[in-house]
Amino acid sequence: MLEIKNLTVNYGAICALHGIFLSVPAGSIVTLIGSNGAGKTTTLKAISGLLRPNSGEILYAGRNIAGLPPHAIVAGGLSHVPEGRMIFANLSVRENLQMGAYLVRDKKAMRQELEFVFATFPRLQERERQIAGTLSGGEQQMLAIGRALMSQPKFLMLDEPSLGLAPLLVKTIFEKIVEINRARGLTILLVEQNANRALEISQFGYVLETGKITLQDNAATLRQNPQVRSAYLGGG
Amino acid sequence: MTEFLQQLINGLAFGSILALIAIGYTMVYGILRFINFAHGDIFMLGAFAGFYLAPKIAALIPLPSIAGTLVVLGISMALCAGLGGLIERLAYRPLRKRPKLTVLITAIGVSLFIEYAGQFFFGAAPKKFPDILPVWQVTRIGGLSLNSNQLVVLGVSLVLLLALRFIVLKTKIGTAMRAVSFNPEAAALMGVNTDHVISFTFALGSALAAAAGILWAINYPSIDPLMGILPGLKAFVAAVLGGIGSLPGAALGGIIIGVTETLVSGYISSTYRDAIAFAVLILILLVKPSGLLGKKEIEKV
Numbered sequence A: 001m002l003e004i005k006n007l008t009v010n011y012g013a014i015c016a017l018h019g020i021f022l023s024v025p026a027g028s029i030v031t032l033i034g035s036n037g038a039g040k041t042t043t044l045k046a047i048s049g050l051l052r053p054n055s056g057e058i059l060y061a062g063r064n065i066a067g068l069p070p071h072a073i074v075a076g077g078l079s080h081v082p083e084g085r086m087i088f089a090n091l092s093v094r095e096n097l098q099m100g101a102y103l104v105r106d107k108k109a110m111r112q113e114l115e116f117v118f119a120t121f122p123r124l125q126e127r128e129r130q131i132a133g134t135l136s137g138g139e140q141q142m143l144a145i146g147r148a149l150m151s152q153p154k155f156l157m158l159d160e161p162s163l164g165l166a167p168l169l170v171k172t173i174f175e176k177i178v179e180i181n182r183a184r185g186l187t188i189l190l191v192e193q194n195a196n197r198a199l200e201i202s203q204f205g206y207v208l209e210t211g212k213i214t215l216q217d218n219a220a221t222l223r224q225n226p227q228v229r230s231a232y233l234g235g236g
Numbered sequence B: 001m002t003e004f005l006q007q008l009i010n011g012l013a014f015g016s017i018l019a020l021i022a023i024g025y026t027m028v029y030g031i032l033r034f035i036n037f038a039h040g041d042i043f044m045l046g047a048f049a050g051f052y053l054a055p056k057i058a059a060l061i062p063l064p065s066i067a068g069t070l071v072v073l074g075i076s077m078a079l080c081a082g083l084g085g086l087i088e089r090l091a092y093r094p095l096r097k098r099p100k101l102t103v104l105i106t107a108i109g110v111s112l113f114i115e116y117a118g119q120f121f122f123g124a125a126p127k128k129f130p131d132i133l134p135v136w137q138v139t140r141i142g143g144l145s146l147n148s149n150q151l152v153v154l155g156v157s158l159v160l161l162l163a164l165r166f167i168v169l170k171t172k173i174g175t176a177m178r179a180v181s182f183n184p185e186a187a188a189l190m191g192v193n194t195d196h197v198i199s200f201t202f203a204l205g206s207a208l209a210a211a212a213g214i215l216w217a218i219n220y221p222s223i224d225p226l227m228g229i230l231p232g233l234k235a236f237v238a239a240v241l242g243g244i245g246s247l248p249g250a251a252l253g254g255i256i257i258g259v260t261e262t263l264v265s266g267y268i269s270s271t272y273r274d275a276i277a278f279a280v281l282i283l284i285l286l287v288k289p290s291g292l293l294g295k296k297e298i299e300k301v
Ligand SMILES: Nc1ncnc2c1ncn2[C@@H]1O[C@H](COP(=O)(O)OP(=O)(O)OP(=O)(O)O)[C@@H](O)[C@H]1O
Pocket: A011, A014, A016, A034, A035, A036, A037, A038, A039, A040, A041, A042, A043, A083
């Protein structure tokens, strides 16, 4: 469904991605792990159009979307839950969700989507009128994911969804990700520091180090890899 | 007492015109974090649009009349909305990724350009704005003589401010404006074309400034290409005073400046009337640096 070929992204003179190759088959969950500053966020931002790649191809459903503006990419069914959630703190929970459905014209489809999001995250329904900036960290993450689902995506990218959450909530969020993947057949590209959990729910994994893919394998195999274990799984 | 009420109404009318202009400054600041110094000149262009439109409209709808005034007002607003969007497109959009200072200097350049182009095309000498609104003296209430013009100014401003409030709080594009002003990247990820929202914001602010220009010209019918400078500056002060970025703040700031300036020049001295806005600004910023209704904001990276 997504096929990245030789993608290079520079920040001015600094090269953040040195020609990476990555592929996410339809219906699967693929995890991208890597230490701080490896280029994970840069990869996602290039895919969703927030960053302009310097070279390479990003084939989404067979079409090269590299360099398109973000709004055109969302319109194609690709949704990005950014690092740090980036919810609209000045809008209510409901308005945040409405913004997620900005390109959805069909009122009925939008209502159905809202129902799905509320069914997945009942907490959001309870807080519908609350100003999003006053939500707890976990609730904000639910809102960020819910908001991304409102655009009726076929492909979802999540940038460190478990960051800063208590262990119990981390577990919930990962369960929800699997649930969304199964219930909607949504293809997911997951970026995580919590490598063990992420690989547990994924079919395939990539390891990114200073802008280069250094390892790639089936998630289960990757979890057994001694290098990965010592670097990203804390020996566990 | 009646004289005080009289002055108060004058002040409110003047203040609501400033409020209409101030909204444009604060909206653009809210979205792009820069002061559009050419905004006062849109106010002037609004008045001149009315000046040139009036004779054409008079051929269709007899003037002075309320219907005719509304048509002149509506068309001037629409023209200036288009112009505001165009200025954004041509002058500011190419500089989107440049330092704020570059954009600020460009805005001053645009302002000077409009003022000199105005002098070239309209002539530098003041012109008499036509009587488009029928004037009737509302019955004196206990010696208080209410000029109908001022009531119209108050009424039209109120309607426009309520309409703006509705657009910003209740419509899809308004929600998008608030989202973009909070975080343009996140808004883009929702599928918002941020350039469209920015253009819309300029158009909306310019329409209100044009309305202010017409209302001003109805009250003070001498118009010239530099007439936007001082009201523009005072409206900018009003926006800062109310808390730049805050819409209710801009409206409140406009009213405060309008009323204070009118009362002080009526009762104390009119020599320094143009300095009063700044005096009020300094006083309020000393007590509340972020402005009356402004939020403290960490400069974004
Ligand atoms: N706007 C920017 N300007 C310059 N360099 C940047 C910019 N954003 C990121 N970088 C650099 O690019 C590299 C990759 O950053 P990126 O944010 O993609 O890392 P990451 O893998 O997401 O890290 P983390 O796990 O800490 O989020 C880093 O060296 C970072 O310093």
